[in-house]
Amino acid sequence: xxxxxxxxxxxxxxxxxxxxxxxxxxxxxxxxxxxxxxxxxxxxxxxxxxxxxxxxxxxxxxxxxxxxxxxxxxxxxxxxxxxxxxxxxxxxxxxxxxxxxxxxxxxxxxxxxxxxxxxxxxxxxxxxxxxxxxxxxxxxxxxxxxxxxxxxxxxxxxxxxxxxxxxxxxxxxxxxxxxxxxxxxxxxxxxxxxxxxxxxxxxxxxxxxxxxxxxxxxxxxxxxxxxxxxxxxxxxxxxxxxxxxxxxxxxxxxxxxxxxxxxxxxxxxxxxxxxxxxxxxxxxxxxxxxxxxxxxxxxxxxxxxxxxxx
Amino acid sequence: xxxxxxxxxxxxxxxxxxxxxxxxxxxxxxxxxxxxxxxxxxxxxxxxxxxxxxxxxxxxxxxxxxxxxxxxxxxxxxxxxxxxxxxxxxxxxxxxxxxxxxxxxxxxxxxxxxxxxxxxxxxxxxxxxxxxxxxxxxxxxxxxxxxxxxxxxxxxxxxxxxxxxxxxxxxxxxxxxxxxxxxxxxxxxxxxxxxxxxxxxxxxxxxxxxxxxxxxxxxxxxxxxxxxxxxxxxxxxxxxxxxxxxxxxxxxxxxxxxxxxxxxxxxxxxxxxxxxxxxxxxxxxxxxxxxxxxxxxxxxxxxxxxxxxxxxxxxxxxxxxxxxxxxxxxxxxxxxxxxxxxxxxxxxxxxxxxxxxxxxxxxxxxxxxxxxxxxxxxxxxxxxxxxxxxxxxxxxxxxxxxxxxxxxxxxxxxxxxxxxxxxxxxxxxxxxxx
Numbered sequence: 001x002x003x004x005x006x007x008x009x010x011x012x013x014x015x016x017x018x019x020x021x022x023x024x025x026x027x028x029x030x031x032x033x034x035x036x037x038x039x040x041x042x043x044x045x046x047x048x049x050x051x052x053x054x055x056x057x058x059x060x061x062x063x064x065x066x067x068x069x070x071x072x073x074x075x076x077x078x079x080x081x082x083x084x085x086x087x088x089x090x091x092x093x094x095x096x097x098x099x100x101x102x103x104x105x106x107x108x109x110x111x112x113x114x115x116x117x118x119x120x121x122x123x124x125x126x127x128x129x130x131x132x133x134x135x136x137x138x139x140x141x142x143x144x145x146x147x148x149x150x151x152x153x154x155x156x157x158x159x160x161x162x163x164x165x166x167x168x169x170x171x172x173x174x175x176x177x178x179x180x181x182x183x184x185x186x187x188x189x190x191x192x193x194x195x196x197x198x199x200x201x202x203x204x205x206x207x208x209x210x211x212x213x214x215x216x217x218x219x220x221x222x223x224x225x226x227x228x229x230x231x232x233x234x235x236x237x238x239x240x241x242x243x244x245x246x247x248x249x250x251x252x253x254x255x256x257x258x259x260x261x262x263x264x265x266x267x268x269x270x271x272x273x274x275x276x277x278x279x280x281x282x283x284x285x286x287x288x289x290x291x292x293x294x295x296x297x298x299x300x301x302x303x304x305x306x307x308x309x310x
Numbered sequence: 311x312x313x314x315x316x317x318x319x320x321x322x323x324x325x326x327x328x329x330x331x332x333x334x335x336x337x338x339x340x341x342x343x344x345x346x347x348x349x350x351x352x353x354x355x356x357x358x359x360x361x362x363x364x365x366x367x368x369x370x371x372x373x374x375x376x377x378x379x380x381x382x383x384x385x386x387x388x389x390x391x392x393x394x395x396x397x398x399x400x401x402x403x404x405x406x407x408x409x410x411x412x413x414x415x416x417x418x419x420x421x422x423x424x425x426x427x428x429x430x431x432x433x434x435x436x437x438x439x440x441x442x443x444x445x446x447x448x449x450x451x452x453x454x455x456x457x458x459x460x461x462x463x464x465x466x467x468x469x470x471x472x473x474x475x476x477x478x479x480x481x482x483x484x485x486x487x488x489x490x491x492x493x494x495x496x497x498x499x500x501x502x503x504x505x506x507x508x509x510x511x512x513x514x515x516x517x518x519x520x521x522x523x524x525x526x527x528x529x530x531x532x533x534x535x536x537x538x539x540x541x542x543x544x545x546x547x548x549x550x551x552x553x554x555x556x557x558x559x560x561x562x563x564x565x566x567x568x569x570x571x572x573x574x575x576x577x578x579x580x581x582x583x584x585x586x587x588x589x590x591x592x593x594x595x596x597x598x599x600x601x602x603x604x605x606x607x608x609x610x611x612x613x614x615x616x617x618x619x620x621x622x623x624x625x626x627x628x629x630x631x632x633x634x635x636x637x638x639x640x641x642x643x644x645x646x647x648x649x650x651x652x653x654x655x656x657x658x659x660x661x662x663x664x665x666x667x668x669x670x671x672x673x674x675x676x677x678x679x680x681x682x683x684x685x686x687x688x689x690x691x692x693x694x695x696x697x698x699x700x701x702x703x704x705x706x707x708x709x710x711x712x713x714x715x716x717x718x719x720x721x722x723x724x725x726x727x728x729x730x731x732x733x734x735x736x737x738x739x740x741x742x743x744x
Contacts, residue, residue: 061427
């Protein structure tokens with residue numbers, strides 16, 4: 001029985017002094033008012049305004065605009081860059097969720113065991129998460145430099161010079177090259193969450209399983225993984241939303257190029273709103289990103305709330 | 311019942327929070343739409359703010375001159391600068407500031423299609439009254455004024471008219487056995503071959519953002535198409551689907567295939583690559599006179615070890631790419647008079663000299679031959695030649711980006727020169743029609 005149900009029962013019990021108000025009463029709203037005001041002014045209002053502009057041809061600078069209905073939305077499927085951006089977003093989302101989660105879990109398992117220098121290792125693995133993205137983009141930009149970058153220099157040094165590439169300068173490798181630092185910097189977050197979750201698992205279960213003859217692999221799949229379910233929800237839900245909003249790394253490392261090879265919806269929205277003076281079209285792209293982010297987030301949010309309510 | 315309601319409520323609020331968060335990423339920048347146009351002016355004040363893109367090598371000199379103006383005019387002027395990525399980012403920041411209602415009183419901007427939107431949207435003031443008041447028409451180069459006049463509105467006061475040339479490292483040329491500056495396109499190619507044979511990458515250009523490597527293509531187009539046709543191509547009066555354009559694209563690809571450009575040039579940042587000629591990593595770059603102060607002298611090198619020449623086009627007249635930069639005044643500034651006075655102060659020959667402007671539009675502000683010998687040499691020679699509009703100012707940003715994407719596809723071998731010419735035609739004609 002969830003907390004909410006218990007509260008409801010208590011309120012309905014005979015002899016209760018007075019019935020609980022359906023919406024919490026005036027006092028509750030007064031307490032919530034400052035936070036709600038900030039939320040409305042800085043999130044709801046701009047979001048609604050963006051939605052409105054997505055139905056206009058506003059250039060983002062002029063004082064006037066025309067309402068064009070669904071024209072901006074209908075133009076999207078005909079825009080080849082939108083198609084490319086959607087594909088890139090899907091690839092980005094899959095790669096930058098799968099690898100950080102798997103690597104983060106592996107590192108957490110490692111650090112949860114008997115390893116020397118745990119705090120130092122934890123710091124090393126988590127540090128990329130706190131670095132500014134622009135700094136990360138610059139560092140990796142230098143590493144990828146085709147002539148003087150460390151990656152190509154290393155390949156040449158070990159006799160694999162034929163594998164040296166202009167990593168960010170060709171369509172075939174540019175997106176993958178940007179995803180590598182994305183994976184690198186995202187590993188620390190799931191690692192920390194999984195580590196905390198692992199430390200909360202009762203060790204008696206492993207001892208009992210060992211006595212019953214369960215292998216390490218069986219223990220992992222039947223004890224560890226089910227125990228990590230709440231952590232999985234948090235990690236995947238947040239990573240999913242983060243992946244759909246990707247912008248900064250791509251903008252700083254490739255500027256959406258070469259050509260439009262690394263454009264994602266976030267950068268294409270930015271180019272339209274801020275560079276092409278097509279704010280109406282750009283905000284329509286933003287609305288689509290929002291709708292997709294909500295659609296993919298709801299199952300996870302629902303699962304999480306159910307988990308807490310049971 | 312209550313439990314179910316709570317979960318739904320939480321779900322709804324969570325969804326709304328996600329929606330608001332993501333949409334606010336754009337809403338924050340675009341939401342404050344100017345209602346009704348114009349808006350009320352800010353109250354008169356002696357506080358001014360200037361927005362520019364001076365870098366570390368020039369910002370000190372600029373602030374010093376602004377302080378001098380403040381002392382004379384009784385103003386307090388704040389200078390904000392955003393150096394770095396050139397025309398790719400600066401106009402966005404400016405636009406966001408203007409829409410946020412806290413735009414600068416005066417800002418520096420490029421001419422052509424980069425400055426045009428600010429004037430067309432009436433964010434920048436019509437400076438015609440100040441042209442008259444301060445006599446700018448007679449002080450500033452007429453061609454430069456044209457570069458900041460949009461639909462008949464003098465939206466900016468140009469202070470710089472820059473030409474793009476070939477800036478080279480003499481030691482690299484000597485090492486490759488190049489005895490003199492190339493006088494024809496064939497000699498240019500010959501020099502490139504010699505440099506490659508000597509183990510030196512000829513042209514230091516980077517394709518990130520598109521505009522840097524574009525300078526090579528526009529040179530090749532001027533060479534193959536000639537002045538008259540080139541100008542018509544830029545305005546959409548002639549089709550790009552023609553042999554001269556195909557030749558330019560073919561040569562463009564040739565420059566990469568023969569390793570006359572750095573490996574992976576398309577992914578390189580111009581701010582990293584351009585100074586390579588100073589460091590001896592490449593033989594030359596294609597850039598403007600600012601490179602003498604910002605690259606050569608900033609690296610504590612002697613200008614005498616470097617040279618500059620106009621890229622040979624085999625055409626008459628011999629032209630180079632060029633563009634103007636100037637200052638605009640916020641249409642909503644609380645102090646237009648002082649803002650105009652500030653611009654007039656910057657346009658004075660002595661201020662221009664103090665700022666080491668290497669290609670001033672103002673008569674009597676030629677660069678000092680002792681301090682900037684190469685810029686002076688350029689000002690006395692090629693700068694007097696006519697120039698064609700640099701292509702990222704000739705086209706709106708969207709068309710320019712389409713153009714950069716076509717160049718990128720061509721260099722990667724994804725399309726042929728013939729297909730590139732066709733694609734350019736469809737991009738330019740769509741814009742010209744609109």
